[in-house]
Amino acid sequence: MAKKDDNLKRLRELAASLGREPDISGSAADIAQRVAELEEELANMDDTDIRDKSAHPENALTGHENEVISAQPETVIQNMDDLVTVVALVTLHTDALHATRDEPLAFVPPGMAFRVFAGVAAGMTERGLARMQ
Numbered sequence: 001m002a003k004k005d006d007n008l009k010r011l012r013e014l015a016a017s018l019g020r021e022p023d024i025s026g027s028a029a030d031i032a033q034r035v036a037e038l039e040e041e042l043a044n045m046d047d048t049d050i051r052d053k054s055a056h057p058e059n060a061l062t063g064h065e066n067e068v069i070s071a072q073p074e075t076v077i078q079n080m081d082d083l084v085t086v087v088a089l090v091t092l093h094t095d096a097l098h099a100t101r102d103e104p105l106a107f108v109p110p111g112m113a114f115r116v117f118a119g120v121a122a123g124m125t126e127r128g129l130a131r132m133q
Contacts, residue, residue, distance in 0.1 A: 014038035
């Protein structure tokens with residue numbers, strides 16, 4: 001049992017180094033596997049990545065990267081001029097319209113252009129989830 005406790009402690013330390021919440025559920029073998037994976041991930045990180053995150057805490061992951069203020073589903077778009085086109089940098093689950101067709105989108109894969117309200121687009125770009133087109 002002491003080995004699992006040691007691995008849980010190490011898992012918490014590694015997760016904190018990566019700016020994440022650790023998953024502490026599972027068997028001793030599960031915990032040991034997670035520790036090994038996080039140690040490998042840290043070993044593969046460039047020194048510049050580590051320095052950048054410590055020098056620029058705004059670049060550190062917060063766990064809230066996918067939280068985006070979205071238009072309410074019952075919102076009716078009166079004026080298409082209120083929408084701006086952005087390109088997803090990560091897979092997004094959001095209320096949006098296709099960039100060229102007026103088709104609603106619930107999921108947007110990386111690299112796909114789509115339209116949302118300017119305020120939503122600003123929030124996405126600030127969080128590094130999308131870029132303006």
